[in-house]
Every structure is written in structure tokens, then in C-alpha cells.
Amino acid sequence: MWGPKKLYGKLFKGVKRSTVVVGADGKVAKIFPNVKAKGHAEKVLEYVQGLKH
Numbered sequence: 001m002w003g004p005k006k007l008y009g010k011l012f013k014g015v016k017r018s019t020v021v022v023g024a025d026g027k028v029a030k031i032f033p034n035v036k037a038k039g040h041a042e043k044v045l046e047y048v049q050g051l052k053h
Contacts, residue, residue, distance in 0.1 A: 019044055
């Protein structure tokens with residue numbers, strides 16, 4: 001996703017990190033916007049494991 005970001009007080013356009021989980025039916029099941037790397041994989045894994053197969 002492309003959008004405004006802030007770094008050292010300056011505003012600029014850049015890539016925003018986000019994760020989209022797609023269900024078995026091909027539909028978007030969940031969107032995790034503006035994610036941070038630390039702990040994110042665990043959160044996504046926990047969500048995916050809770051989905052019905």
C-alpha cells in the first residue's frame with residue numbers, strides 16, 4: 001500500500017506495511033493495516049489457525 005509516512009518529523013510518500021489474509025473461498029478474511037515487524041507474524045499465525053477450514 002502506498003501512502004503518507006512520517007520520518008524524523010518529515011512527511012513523505014512511501015510503502016506502508018500491511019498484511020491481507022485471504023480465506024479458502026478466495027475472499028479477504030482480514031486486513032492488518034500499518035503493521036510493525038515485531039510480533040506481527042505471531043498475530044497473523046494465531047488468526048489463521050483460528051479460521052475454519
